[in-house]
Amino acid sequence: MPRLAAPQRRQPRTVPGISAPGNPVPHRSAPRRRLRENWQGWAFMAPFLAFFLMFLVWPMMSGAYMSLTGKSLTGANDTFIGLANYGEAFADPDMWRSLGNTLYFTLISTVPLVVVALALAALVNMGLPAQWLWRLSFFSPFLLASTVVSLFFAWMYNPELGLFNDILMKLGLPPVAWLNDPSVAMWAIVIATVWWTVGFNFLLYLAALQNIPQQHYEAASLDGAGGWRQFFSITLPQLGPTTVMIVILQVLASLKVFDQIYQMTGGGPGGTTRPVVQYIFEAGFTGYRLGYSAAISYIFFGLILLISLAQLFITRKRSA
């Protein structure tokens, strides 16, 4: 979270074994020690720093430059064209549509991914027997690759042979064209996504629940507070920080959605589920326009920055 970018002030300025009181080390002078600490520090940083510069900072910068050029995947046309790519992207209805799809997915997936996770964790934490079994059931899908999840669900969503329509028809309901109906497809993807990833948030909630001191509940039940009362007056407030963090992590994760959509609908029907990451991918690798693709990446990054700042602002305000 950006808020952590603040310098670490609470780091004690002492050097182990040297500047700590009562621990004089006679042989080394202060400036030499400083020098040694400096090179040692950078030596320990160096391996990480090398990868960090090479595979994060450099691509970040070269991508920014690329977005200002007409670079294509095939030729070496990297003429500088200024902000033309950005101008084109802002006028591109497909870009806006894919951004809209991404935001829509984020909106409708985050709520169940947080609420269902909380409900499951709260239920399981009620002192149920066979904890391991529930954890196994709800968490194990998270261990699957997106391709496996997509294969499972594409099969269950199959219009004629799928399990879902079979159940609907046995209940006397009309079948649904799960992945082919523009008004249903995104929800179908959300259902698969909740099944796949809710276990992660569930675990985070479970860990947080187990950290709530039991005395709170004991005191509350002595005061005659029932289960629901305890949940709303003790559990939920105690989970506040965890919930804020899970929501933030979940929003950021959902904004990056690509895998399961690409694999289940390919962005269809008619582009109604195509997320912005897929549009970036297609502009670069099927449209051969790396420069344009990089520009959309940066617009997407800008959006993520804005959302993160907004979240930061809201949580700061609330905690103030």
Added chain:
Amino acid sequence: MATQTLPRPAVQAGTAVAGRTSGRRRKMPLSRVVATAIVAVLAVAWLVPFAWAAVTALKTETEAAATPISWLPASGFTLDAFAKVLGSGNIPTWTFNSLFTSVAITAITLVISASAAYAISRIDFRGKNVMMGVIVASIIIPPPVLIIPLFQQMQSLNLIDTYWALILPQVIHPPMVFVLKKFFDQIPRELEEAALMDGAGRLRIFTTIVLPLSRPILAAVAIFVFIGAWNNFLWPFIATNENSLLTLPVGLQTIKSAYGIQYAQNMASALLAALPLIVVFLFFQRQIIKGVATTGLAGT
């Protein structure tokens, strides 16, 4: 094997409920009984995709594509689909690629993140606050933003379609540096001071004192990174085309398009791909859950 082990928890879910209802007489609160029942139903629902995939994979292609659909095929179950999928030889190759790259990514990530975290936590070098700030700020960068320039970079280095391209860009995990740093901060300084007095160097202190004391957090980070690497799709999908270099998730995607309508084989390969991590999970459940819960909180 998956087909035999996976549906089993669903059955046990039922028995767990039954066991609890009898405990009700011993002042088991009604709310807890109800909660157990609800959770059991949900758990069974959660396992349905596994079970349905297993049933399909055990059918013949004809049975799998037959309507009305059935949980028990008329002609009985068969291992045909599994045999065909394994016979094609792709799944073992892709499993090896996934395993090799994930282990390499995890190992490199651990080494470089732990030493960076140690420097930031313990060494008083100039610029360390800036470094910490930069690393933490970089958490905000979404990996998909980097795919185009990374592809370009790998292409100009001639690394596309090599293990290098799969491994190198996946070893930077800024949140993990932060998690490790927080853990190192808690290790008593006295331990290091004593070693320093005895004349041990930094590297020695790091490898013989700090790292051994940090086993739990190193395991947690390793688990988190490994699961992520094992399942990553977008980058490996872009970085490789060569069939013999595909990772399991990417390879599976090509099977899907190749066999379009071979439902039983599709489900068999999906289950085979799911198997390794599920087996690992069954063995290391406690550590994995702890690892994910600890490092998943990396944001705070």
